[in-house]
Amino acid sequence: MKKWPLLVALLATPLFLAPITELAYAAAVMSKLGDLAPFEKMASDTLVLIDKGDLGGARERITEFETAWDNAEPTMRPKNVDEWSVIDDAADAAISSLRANKPKAANAKATVAALIHALASPAAL
Structure with a gap:
């Protein structure tokens, strides 16, 4: 039971980080x-x-x-x-x-x- 919050956090993290990662990449590529x-x-x-x-x-x-x-x-x-x-x-x-x-x-x-x-x-x- 105590592993449930950890599992949710691990599964949800990519959903929240994807837009941030894309913005960082776009900023790095921008001339x-x-x-x-x-x-x-x-x-x-x-x-x-x-x-x-x-x-x-x-x-x-x-x-x-x-x-x-x-x-x-x-x-x-x-x-x-x-x-x-x-x-x-x-x-x-x-x-x-x-x-x-x-x-x-x-x-x-x-x-x-x-x-x-x-x-x-x-x-x-």
Whole structure:
């Protein structure tokens, strides 16, 4: 009988800690530039298209990324020029690889993967 409260506590603890853990993770992942999730989504979509062999679709999606990134520059860049520059350089490489006269899937995949990495941890690069 005395073990009943302990059992309840052990079973209930994950329910109460899950939201706290998620918030801590989100805060740790958040860049000084702000929420980069929309950009990560566009870059990931681009990589999926490359993996499917749809380089034309990937070029269109990376162009959408470029437009959104350029539109966000006036707000994001002043927050942290170094992080912004890391991502911008990676974005330029990914964009160039998909806009080449004869884009190569392997090169596009590598540069878009590097962009995704830069978005995930711009301060670490």
